[in-house]
Amino acid sequence: MxxxxxxxxxxxxxxxxxxxxxxxxxxxxxxxxxxxxxxxxxxxxxxxxxxxxxxxxxxxxxxxxxxxxxxxxxxxxxxxxxxxxxxxxxxxxxxxxxxxxxxxxxxxxxxxxxxxPFLAVTKAVMERLAQLQYEGLAQASRIQPRMTRAALHGGAQAVVRELAVSTRTSVVLLDHEGRARAAHPPGAGAADGGRGTALAAAERATAAADCDQDGVTAVQQVRVGPRVHGRLLLTADRTLTPVDHLLLGHAASLVALEAEKPLRLRDEQNHVNGLFLRLLLDGAVSAAAGREYLAEGGFPVRDGIRVLALRGGSPRLALEAVGTELAERGLPLFGRVYDSCAAVLLPAGHAATAQTVVDGARARLRPRLSAGLSAPHDLDDGAAALTEARNAASVARTRGGGEVVSFESLAGRLLAALPETRRVLATLAETRLTPLAAHDTAHGTDLLASLRAFLEHNGGWEAAAAALGVHRHTLRSRMERVRGVLGADLDSAHVRAELLMALSAWQEPGDIGRRD
Structure with a gap:
C-alpha cells in the first residue's frame, strides 16, 4: 500500500x-x-x-x-x-x-x-506536508549515492543491506524462480512466513504492495527491458512512505544493472563468436586458426564439430534460448542466423547434448522448433556440416515431433559424406530443385517442403499431409504443381531416388555468407 x-x-x-x-x-x-x-x-x-x-x-x-x-x-x-x-x-x-x-x-x-479559522488549520497542514515532502526528497538524495557505492563495491547483497538499513525495514532479493539470493537482516526471507514470497509469485506487475495485520510488503521487479532477474521484497511493520518506494525502485535498478553485467558481456561475446562462425563456414578461417580460437573460447574441438540447425519461430530468439542452455552446461555459444534458420556449433562428441539443449530451448520459447544435427566434420568442412544440419532440420519439420533428426540417420548420407560425390549431388540439387525454389519464392508456395515430405514418407499421402499439417487433397494439388514445374514422373522409383538425393544436398541460395 x-x-x-x-x-x-x-x-x-x-x-x-x-x-x-x-x-x-x-x-x-x-x-x-x-x-x-x-x-x-x-x-x-x-x-x-x-x-x-x-x-x-x-x-x-x-x-x-x-x-x-x-x-x-x-x-x-x-x-x-x-x-x-x-x-x-x-x-x-x-x-x-x-x-x-x-x-x-x-x-x-x-x-x-x-x-x-479552519483555513489556518488547513494551511498549517499543507505547509507541513510540503516541508515533509522536501525533507523526504533530501533524505532520498543522500541515501541513493550510498546505495550506488554499495552496488559498485559489494554487489546485490550490499544494495539489499543498504536499503534495509536506510529504510529500517527487512529486504529480500528473490531470483526469477523465487529463491532468496540476498537478505537483510539475515534470515529475513524466512521470517515473513512466506507472505512476501507468495505475493512475488502471484503478482506479475512491475510493482505491487500488500498490507495485512503483520505489516506491509512491497515488491519491485528487477528487470532490464524484457529480461527479468527477480524481485525485491521490502517488508515493514508500518505504513510505507513514498521515499521507501523511491528507494526500493532505485535499489531494484541497481540490482538489475549488477545482474546484467555478465549477461551483457556474454551477449557481446556471442556476437563475436557469431561473426567467427560465419567466417568459419565461409572457409575464410584456416582449420588451425579456427581450432585455436575455439579452444581459447572453451569449445572442445578434439573430435571435430557438428552443426545444429533450428527451424520454427524467431531464429534470433532460438539462438538466445540455446545460448542460455549451453551456458548452463558450460559450453559457449557459436551461433548465427542464416535466413530462417538458426545454426549452432557443437562439439562432435556432444551429440546427446543436442536433444537436451533443444528441449530446454522449446521450454523457454514454447514454439514448434524443428531441429537437425549434422554428422561430425573437420573444421575445414563447416559448410558441408551446415548443409547437412539444415537438411536434417527440414526433414524434422516434415516428420513433426520433438526429436532432433541426425543427418547420419538419413538415407544417402554416405554419398553426401564424400567430397567427390557431394559435388555431384550439389550439381544435381541445383539442376533439379532450383526451379522449385524459384517457384516458391515467386508465388509464395511451399513446393520444396511438400516434395520432401512426400518422398520422406515414401509417397504416403496421409502421413505426408499430416506431417505438413495440410489435407491430403491439398498435398495432391501441390504435387501436381511439382510435376508440372519439374516435368518429372514422380511415380518412377528412379526419379524419386534422384530427387531424394538432390534434397539431401540442397542448400538454399545465399545461406553461406549471408549477413543477419
Whole structure:
C-alpha cells in the first residue's frame, strides 16, 4: 500500500498559534493527517479517501447520542484521522455525546476555538506536508549515492543491506524462480512466513504492495527491458512512505544493472563468436586458426564439430534460448542466423547434448522448433556440416515431433559424406530443385517442403499431409504443381531416388555468407 506523506496529529496539536485542544482519542495522536477537509455533511464518508482531518462546526449535526455515534462510526469506517470541531458558531462547545462517541471509538477529537479559522488549520497542514515532502526528497538524495557505492563495491547483497538499513525495514532479493539470493537482516526471507514470497509469485506487475495485520510488503521487479532477474521484497511493520518506494525502485535498478553485467558481456561475446562462425563456414578461417580460437573460447574441438540447425519461430530468439542452455552446461555459444534458420556449433562428441539443449530451448520459447544435427566434420568442412544440419532440420519439420533428426540417420548420407560425390549431388540439387525454389519464392508456395515430405514418407499421402499439417487433397494439388514445374514422373522409383538425393544436398541460395 503506497501512502502519501502525512503530518503527525500530535505535531499539529502542538502548534501554539492554532490553540487546538484534544478532547478525545489521546492515545491515537500518532496518526498522520494527509489532508484537512472542511465539510458540514452529516455523512461525509463519500468524500473521504482516508487520513483526513475532518473540520466541521456541527451545522447539521444533532447533539443527541445516536446521531453523534452514527457520525463517528461513519468517519471511522472511512478511515478519517481525526475530527476538528469548531466552536462558537453552531455550538458554543463541543457536544458531550460527540466527545463520548469519539473517545469510545478511539477517534481523536480536537476543539478548534472561534478565533482560529479552519483555513489556518488547513494551511498549517499543507505547509507541513510540503516541508515533509522536501525533507523526504533530501533524505532520498543522500541515501541513493550510498546505495550506488554499495552496488559498485559489494554487489546485490550490499544494495539489499543498504536499503534495509536506510529504510529500517527487512529486504529480500528473490531470483526469477523465487529463491532468496540476498537478505537483510539475515534470515529475513524466512521470517515473513512466506507472505512476501507468495505475493512475488502471484503478482506479475512491475510493482505491487500488500498490507495485512503483520505489516506491509512491497515488491519491485528487477528487470532490464524484457529480461527479468527477480524481485525485491521490502517488508515493514508500518505504513510505507513514498521515499521507501523511491528507494526500493532505485535499489531494484541497481540490482538489475549488477545482474546484467555478465549477461551483457556474454551477449557481446556471442556476437563475436557469431561473426567467427560465419567466417568459419565461409572457409575464410584456416582449420588451425579456427581450432585455436575455439579452444581459447572453451569449445572442445578434439573430435571435430557438428552443426545444429533450428527451424520454427524467431531464429534470433532460438539462438538466445540455446545460448542460455549451453551456458548452463558450460559450453559457449557459436551461433548465427542464416535466413530462417538458426545454426549452432557443437562439439562432435556432444551429440546427446543436442536433444537436451533443444528441449530446454522449446521450454523457454514454447514454439514448434524443428531441429537437425549434422554428422561430425573437420573444421575445414563447416559448410558441408551446415548443409547437412539444415537438411536434417527440414526433414524434422516434415516428420513433426520433438526429436532432433541426425543427418547420419538419413538415407544417402554416405554419398553426401564424400567430397567427390557431394559435388555431384550439389550439381544435381541445383539442376533439379532450383526451379522449385524459384517457384516458391515467386508465388509464395511451399513446393520444396511438400516434395520432401512426400518422398520422406515414401509417397504416403496421409502421413505426408499430416506431417505438413495440410489435407491430403491439398498435398495432391501441390504435387501436381511439382510435376508440372519439374516435368518429372514422380511415380518412377528412379526419379524419386534422384530427387531424394538432390534434397539431401540442397542448400538454399545465399545461406553461406549471408549477413543477419
Amino acid at each position: 503506497v501512502s502519501a506523506v502525512g503530518v503527525p496529529l500530535r505535531w499539529l496539536t502542538r502548534q501554539q498559534d492554532l490553540r487546538l485542544r484534544v478532547l478525545a482519542g489521546r492515545g491515537s495522536l500518532d496518526r498522520d493527517v494527509v489532508w484537512a477537509h472542511s465539510i458540514e455533511l452529516t455523512d461525509p464518508a463519500r468524500w473521504l479517501n482516508g487520513g483526513e482531518l475532518v473540520l466541521t462546526t456541527g451545522l447539521r449535526l444533532a447533539p443527541d447520542p445516536a446521531a453523534c455515534q452514527d457520525y463517528v462510526a461513519r468517519l471511522t469506517k472511512a478511515q478519517a484521522t481525526a475530527i476538528g470541531f469548531g466552536i462558537g458558531l453552531s455550538h458554543e462547545q463541543v457536544p458531550e455525546p460527540l466527545v463520548e462517541a469519539a473517545e469510545e471509538a478511539g477517534l481523536p477529537l480536537l476543539e478548534v476555538p472561534l478565533p482560529t
